[in-house]
Amino acid sequence: MLLPYPCPADPAVSTAVPWDSFFEPWIAPMAACPQDPEHHAEGDVWTHTKMVCEALVGLPDWQALAPADREVVFASALLHDIAKPVCTRIEDGRIRQPGHSPRGALMVRAMLWKMGVDPVVRERIAALVRTHQIPFFLIDQDDARRRAAQISQTVRCDHLALLTRADALGRICRDPQRLLDNIDLFVDFCAEHECLDGPWKFPSAHTRFVYFRSDDRDPRFAVHDDTRCEVTLMSGLPGSGKDHWIEHNLNLPVVSLDALREELDLSHTGPQHAVIQAAREQAREHLRRSQSFVWNATNLSREMRGRLIDLCADYGARVRIVFLDTPYRRVLRQNREREAQVPLAAIERMLARWEPPDLTEAHHVEWILQGD
Numbered sequence: 001m002l003l004p005y006p007c008p009a010d011p012a013v014s015t016a017v018p019w020d021s022f023f024e025p026w027i028a029p030m031a032a033c034p035q036d037p038e039h040h041a042e043g044d045v046w047t048h049t050k051m052v053c054e055a056l057v058g059l060p061d062w063q064a065l066a067p068a069d070r071e072v073v074f075a076s077a078l079l080h081d082i083a084k085p086v087c088t089r090i091e092d093g094r095i096r097q098p099g100h101s102p103r104g105a106l107m108v109r110a111m112l113w114k115m116g117v118d119p120v121v122r123e124r125i126a127a128l129v130r131t132h133q134i135p136f137f138l139i140d141q142d143d144a145r146r147r148a149a150q151i152s153q154t155v156r157c158d159h160l161a162l163l164t165r166a167d168a169l170g171r172i173c174r175d176p177q178r179l180l181d182n183i184d185l186f187v188d189f190c191a192e193h194e195c196l197d198g199p200w201k202f203p204s205a206h207t208r209f210v211y212f213r214s215d216d217r218d219p220r221f222a223v224h225d226d227t228r229c230e231v232t233l234m235s236g237l238p239g240s241g242k243d244h245w246i247e248h249n250l251n252l253p254v255v256s257l258d259a260l261r262e263e264l265d266l267s268h269t270g271p272q273h274a275v276i277q278a279a280r281e282q283a284r285e286h287l288r289r290s291q292s293f294v295w296n297a298t299n300l301s302r303e304m305r306g307r308l309i310d311l312c313a314d315y316g317a318r319v320r321i322v323f324l325d326t327p328y329r330r331v332l333r334q335n336r337e338r339e340a341q342v343p344l345a346a347i348e349r350m351l352a353r354w355e356p357p358d359l360t361e362a363h364h365v366e367w368i369l370q371g372d
Helices: 027-031 045-057 067-079 100-115 119-131 134-140 144-151 157-169 176-192 205-211 242-249 257-264 273-288 302-314 328-337 344-351
Strands: 089-091 094-096 229-235 254-256 293-296 317-325 364-369
Touching (some): 027 045, 045 067, 100 119, 100 344, 119 157, 144 157, 144 176, 157 176, 229 242, 229 302, 242 317, 254 257, 273 293, 273 302, 302 317
Parallel strands (some): 229 317, 254 293, 317 364
């Protein structure tokens, strides 16, 4: 068993979900969270979640999955709306829960990380939670091909379709058949573009990198690689061991935000503008000389990485991201051993925006899984 949630172990024997075994702290907020009756006449979020899980385990395609895949998709169904309580708003008399999918992915990632769930399993679940609404509307979007290519880099679209189908079946709404039809069209679209059970295939890493940074590229045609140097972006929580990894694996100039903080006599919790400006100027100096180098910082969110990746791309550099995935207890231990400790409250704030890198951001992403 990969996860601490009681997923039906053998659908051939029983698909009953043992709800009496669930005592998670996030259940009460979900049970107390209302939903818009137009889309969820069944009631609160926990009622909907149970209906989704029960619909999922009744689907023959879910039952036919390998046991590990069944667990992942079941956990995704269980957690897909975990962020609705914190995202709920009343607007013009209607219940809205904007952004609950990406917020839910962040919450799920932090929770499963602290529980010690295998990082690959954790990220599969977080990715499914983040994208679980996409099959409802992808076929109507102008950029459907780009969206399909993008999500296929982090999720199996056939597993995503299973989750979204259960989400549609596990509710009472005005037009459920329209939702199911859109999911069928999503499956057909992904199958047509050969990204239903695997990632969209690009001619080269550089083609993929340029495609996700452009509006008018055809992903089928290779882009000439005219990059002049390579920038290695480190990514990982404080205490994950980035300095140690660089020392033992790379022999390149390093732009280090920690070193600049020490030089400027600034803390991790104070204003960081001066540190970032100094680091970016060092980076520009390397880029002007077409000198490969390392950018050593936490780089925890896509937005944070994106600013530097934009700079690198402007100078014609290849981008390599090295992400250190370090267990919770080890991060806390190594942070305590640092000369400049990061306060635990600051680490918790970082977790709220922690998005590990994926292949839509860079030429290469290396995921370093570290043990306790």
